[in-house]
Amino acid sequence: EYQGGGFSISNLGMYSIKSxxxxxxPPQSCIxxxxxxxxxxxxxxxxNVIKKHVMNISLSCDHRVVDGATGAIFxxxxxEFIENPSLMICY
Incomplete structure (x- = not known):
């Protein structure tokens, strides 16, 4: 299932997990x-006080492969893409 991949996404939001x-x-470098x-x-x-939808995301990186600053930029x-999807067209 993980063979050949370098990056995983784990979504537990459907179980009401906040973060x-x-x-x-392994051998992937990030999740x-x-x-x-x-x-x-x-x-x-x-x-003014308004209601906004928020979501917590985090990134775990193998620092032998991906620098933490690069992960933060990602x-x-x-x-920015989640908050402004139209930016993906210009990127």
């Missing part, structure tokens, strides 16, 4: 952990 840290499946989405009160640009890019 978790997944263990890398992305996805929690559930939930409504959370946040402030909009005008200071997570930030993924966040």
């Amino acid at each position: 978790f840290y997944a263990i890398i499946n 992305l952990s996805i929690g559930n989405t939930r409504e959370t009160p946040m402030f909009d640009k005008n200071g 997570l930030n890019t993924l966040k």
Whole structure:
């Protein structure tokens, strides 16, 4: 099942898990952990309280293969794509 892969995605959101840290499946170098989405009160640009859907994600990396800073850049890019899907067209 993991043969030949370098990256896994583990989604436990359907079990109402808010967040978790997944263990890398050797010989892969990274695994992305996805929690559930939930409504959370946040402030909009005008200071009004609004409901927003939020989701926790985390990335575990084998630092022999992937530098932590590179992983952080990947997570930030993924966040931007999730929040603004139209950005994927321009990327």
